[in-house]
Amino acid sequence: DAGITQSPRHKVTETGTPVTLRCHQTENHRYMYWYRQDPGHGLRLIHYSYGVKDTDKGEVSDGYSVSRSKTEDFLLTLESATSSQTSVYFCAIGTDTQYFGPGTRLTVL
């Protein structure tokens, strides 16, 4: 398995609070991604990174920001969480073929 960890694995928070999810990889891969997965939808790309300090938006980026200050870490921040951001968040690494972390289950009350 690819060396990808995510933290926290579960989180419950309240509407309006900031939330940061962390993805850590030990594969030294240049490309990292954040997806969300919701019932009735396929995995949807939020943001991705193609190197330290290089990031770009995916198809559902509104309400999310990311940072990558080191190759191994990719942070996803919800500046002010909303109930619509309740989801399972997956981090991935790779180029054409992507490998996923274990996921973070986020509930926004």
Place this chain on the structure above:
Amino acid sequence: RKEVEQDPGPFNVPEGATVAFNCTYSNSASQSFFWYRQDCRKEPKLLMSVYSSGNEDGRFTAQLNRASQYISLLIRDSKLSDSATYLCVVNRNYGGSQGNLIFGKGTKLSVKP
């Protein structure tokens, strides 16, 4: 046509059965195709890439028909452990930029004793 479309299932089959999943995609410029497997409450895991000539990995066979923009996955001699959701994945191939994988919503398979 949706970017990637799959029959959601569920497919309920007995052990030992052969089952086939189909997937269609809309972007004729797509170059890379995959099947991922996702167990309940787990992350997606790569099952196999799909090549133009078709490819086989044990009990699993993947086929690609570019003309019809159609991908298939055949599972022979189903095992209880094959129960999972199978995701069809295609790249958008927009100028070669990364991060452009499109995931189908998945087809759920349940193999019964």
